[in-house]
């Protein structure tokens with residue numbers, strides 16, 4: 001018996017999909033995670049592949065809003081979970097799921113999709129590109145103190161209990177995500193998993209929520225744990241931080257590096273332009289301990305995507321796009337923007353200035369990857385001298401794209 005063609009998954013497939021994902025990732029889904037998958041199945045964008053009655057591959061997707069470089073929001077399809085049973089790998093199940101998912105999304109008028117990749121080698125072949133990047137940091141508390149000039153914050157930092165935290169954090173993240181390209185909305189049913197500490201009750205570290213309040217408004221939060229006990233080195237581990245203004249950012253990082261009885265502040269994945277470095281008396285107290293890719297994008301309808309984003313300069317560039325998985329994107333496209341921010345993206349027969357694949361276009365889309373870097377790496381071809389730099393000038397995005405809620 002061979003694997004069937006992908007079919008749409010429904011909530012009734014919940015247990016079968018959970019079993020496939022658990023086998024695929026070799027880990028158990030806790031109830032909060034399983035509930036989030038079940039809720040996504042209700043949206044009708046998820047797919048399964050069966051072998052007989054057994055679900056052997058599952059792609060779970062739901063709708064989110066993605067912030068574009070102009071800070072407008074665009075509807076995006078987010079692939080949250082994707083796995084093939086270890087017993088059914090390398091037989092084309094992922095390829096079938098991906099082809100069906102992109103085809104279905106295109107038919108339904110979706111222009112863009114987003115995911116977080118478990119391995120960076122899987123998705124470029126399907127036209128996905130890493131559009132945001134992350135860094136994780138360690139701040140040595142022994143040499144870390146805030147610059148005297150660090151702006152005194154008008155508000156206060158308070159610790160929130162889980163109940164109030166779950167009531168206020170979603171609105172803060174929702175406001176914060178609109179301030180940076182690459183951010184996506186988070187579904188309400190995903191919050192319990194974010195707020196719950198991992199591990200069992202005995203071994204789980206304490207998870208705290210520090211909130212920054214000004215005039216009764218919560219303008220930012222830092223979700224953190226304190227790890228290590230007894231003689232062990234204790235570290236503050238920042239799980240997630242979202243702020244709607246600079247005062248909240250300064251106050252929360254000041255708070256985190258000031259927690260007594262800890263040796264260091266260690267962050268999870270954060271933006272590559274994290275400002276905390278510039279808040280420290282001794283910038284060397286901060287060490288970048290890792291970097292990675294963040295949000296991977298797939299431009300399902302490249303023309304719509306290119307039309308919808310804002311550009312940072314007036315100009316024109318002609319791209320030749322190759323896209324085997326979504327062939328409607330193939331061809332030569334002129335992007336022309338004027339000083340008022342009006343953009344025209346049209347098919348053209350003019351000579352191509354830049355030639356690139358769908359994966360490279362997706363990587364460039366938010367301005368988080370440079371065309372000049374991809375040119376140096378041979379990933380884009382520059383047919384007109386200076387065109388890659390011109391494209392970078394058009395695509396430039398500040399602040400650097402980042403995605404908190406993947």
Ligand SMILES: CC(C)(COP(=O)(O)OP(=O)(O)OC[C@H]1O[C@@H](n2cnc3c(N)ncnc32)[C@H](O)[C@@H]1OP(=O)(O)O)[C@@H](O)C(=O)NCCC(=O)NCCS
Pocket residue numbers: 024025081082083084085088089090091092093094095096116117118119121122125
């Ligand atoms: C990654 C995974 C989904 C691939 O599924 P699969 O059904 O074995 O993949 P396919 O047989 O359809 O392979 C499609 C292509 O991807 C390639 N590929 C598959 N897994 C890959 C990997 N981990 N790294 C790089 N390439 C990979 C295959 O070689 C094949 O390439 P080709 O067609 O150009 O020759 C599966 O191995 C899995 O479930 N892994 C564990 C969970 C996971 O990592 N999920 C991804 C979450 S983002």
